[in-house]
Amino acid sequence: MKTNQESGFLKIKGGTPLKGKVKVQGSKNAALPVMAAALLLDNGEVHLRNVPKLLDVQTMSDLLVSLGAVVKRDDHTMTIEIEGEPAWETPSSLVRKMRASSLVLGPLLARCGRVILPLPGGCAIGSRPMDLHFKGLSKMGAQIELDKGAVIARADKLVGARIYLDFPSVGATENLLMAAVLAKGETLIENAAREPEIDNLVRALKSMGAAIEGEGTGILRVRGQKELNPATIDIIPDRIEAATYLLAGAITRGDITVKGVVAEHLNALLAKLDEAGIEVINKENELRVNSPARPRGLTVKTMPYPGFSTDLQPQMMALLSLAEGTSVIYETIFESRFLHASELQKMGAQIELQGNTAIIHGQSSLIGAEVYATDLRGGAALVLAGLAAEGETVVYDVHHLDRGYENMAEKLILLGAEVCEGKDNIKARKQ
Numbered sequence: 001m002k003t004n005q006e007s008g009f010l011k012i013k014g015g016t017p018l019k020g021k022v023k024v025q026g027s028k029n030a031a032l033p034v035m036a037a038a039l040l041l042d043n044g045e046v047h048l049r050n051v052p053k054l055l056d057v058q059t060m061s062d063l064l065v066s067l068g069a070v071v072k073r074d075d076h077t078m079t080i081e082i083e084g085e086p087a088w089e090t091p092s093s094l095v096r097k098m099r100a101s102s103l104v105l106g107p108l109l110a111r112c113g114r115v116i117l118p119l120p121g122g123c124a125i126g127s128r129p130m131d132l133h134f135k136g137l138s139k140m141g142a143q144i145e146l147d148k149g150a151v152i153a154r155a156d157k158l159v160g161a162r163i164y165l166d167f168p169s170v171g172a173t174e175n176l177l178m179a180a181v182l183a184k185g186e187t188l189i190e191n192a193a194r195e196p197e198i199d200n201l202v203r204a205l206k207s208m209g210a211a212i213e214g215e216g217t218g219i220l221r222v223r224g225q226k227e228l229n230p231a232t233i234d235i236i237p238d239r240i241e242a243a244t245y246l247l248a249g250a251i252t253r254g255d256i257t258v259k260g261v262v263a264e265h266l267n268a269l270l271a272k273l274d275e276a277g278i279e280v281i282n283k284e285n286e287l288r289v290n291s292p293a294r295p296r297g298l299t300v301k302t303m304p305y306p307g308f309s310t311d312l313q314p315q316m317m318a319l320l321s322l323a324e325g326t327s328v329i330y331e332t333i334f335e336s337r338f339l340h341a342s343e344l345q346k347m348g349a350q351i352e353l354q355g356n357t358a359i360i361h362g363q364s365s366l367i368g369a370e371v372y373a374t375d376l377r378g379g380a381a382l383v384l385a386g387l388a389a390e391g392e393t394v395v396y397d398v399h400h401l402d403r404g405y406e407n408m409a410e411k412l413i414l415l416g417a418e419v420c421e422g423k424d425n426i427k428a429r430k431q
């Protein structure tokens with residue numbers, strides 16, 4: 001796995017319809033909170049299966065180690081051992097690397113009664129405040145102060161509370177759930193996020209002995225326990241990775257089967273692909289996209305689950321750049337998740353941006369260009385566009401892809417793509 005300093009590039013010769021089978025990895029966004037949940041143990045081990053090998057997973061592992069956990073990895077399994085109370089001061093070097101580091105806030109507050117967490121700050125897709133996390137924890141009796149860019153949270157004992165989330169934030173739901181499982185009494189989280197990754201966390205916590213009802217309903221009822229127990233936890237398949245490969249099949253007008261998926265997690269995408277005239281066959285836990293024709297343009301609005309995921313908006317934009325007619329994308333989750341649009345324009349995409357709306361005039365072809373990934377999913381969109389474009393595309397700064405896609409270049413090559421990885425981003429740019 002590469003670090004930012006070692007960021008490289010992907011050179012793609014486009015135009016080959018991708019064909020074959022690809023197996024989906026374990027979910028990044030499910031693995032990260034479940035790893036943080038290990039901190040809720042007094043003593044003992046949590047075993048995780050189907051953990052993806054990704055930069056963000058490594059960052060969370062480094063963070064847990066910095067707090068006193070012992071983390072062992074063996075291929076796609078991970079063991080996190082906790083002995084006694086963890087440290088409660090989180091190192092800013094790790095927290096600033098990844099916003100999901102903030103998921104240790106709830107567990108550390110529950111275990112240690114105090115936490116110092118440098119605020120992760122904004123990122124390429126938006127400002128991403130944590131007000132809902134703080135509001136919920138305050139209702140549970142925590143005192144939250146901001147001091148020199150860090151959150152200082154204290155609570156002698158968290159107490160159950162009725163919490164209504166103004167927006168079903170994924171991270172806030174996860175932090176509050178993890179705090180509530182060790183709080184005194186009952187907590188009700190209303191308007192909770194309903195993403196499959198939340199259900200995975202609920203199942204993980206329940207297997208550790210937590211008492212939680214209402215998974216998938218948007219109202220979570222938690223009865224706090226004195227302590228939790230060791231457990232073995234399975235991470236669900238990564239719906240965003242699976243969808244990215246389905247879209248790679250669609251954009252190259254190929255024939256790809258994605259294995260090991262939970263099709264139900266992708267209902268919104270499947271409905272939109274159907275509307276675009278792209279056939280996807282659902283057989284047991286496999287999805288096959290076989291789409292020789294050009295897609296039809298359509299309207300997409302990103303929404304909390306079960307709506308269309310913001311994490312697929314950039315990849316969908318790449319596909320719609322090649323659709324027949326005009327498409328419209330409304331991004332309602334993040335305020336600036338359109339940085340990939342200007343890079344797609346370098347490849348001939350016709351995209352107009354008006355606030356959080358993108359109007360895409362579909363073209364019959366895209367042309368290879370030198371483009372820059374600015375974030376994980378935006379980077380994936382550029383790779384998809386490069387796979388479909390005429391000629392050569394170079395996507396720089398592909399360390400963003402390593403945060404969320406395990407061996408993306410290798411997987412694409414196995415599907416017949418002409419892709420090669422280059423290591424020295426800076427040198428390549430100068431040539």
Ligand code: EPU
Pocket residue numbers: 028029030032099100126127128129130131132133134167168169170171172197310311333334335376377404
């Ligand atoms: N928000 C607030 N206040 C809060 C929390 C969130 O205003 O206290 C806003 C955010 O600024 C954003 C919106 O609510 O505009 C959604 O944020 P949410 O908290 O739901 O997202 P998150 O927990 O920060 C997770 C995923 C993201 C994914 C979003 C939305 C993880 C580790 N990250 O982020 O995944 O886009 O939910 O589904 O689970 C990715 O994988 O590429 C990625 C960015």
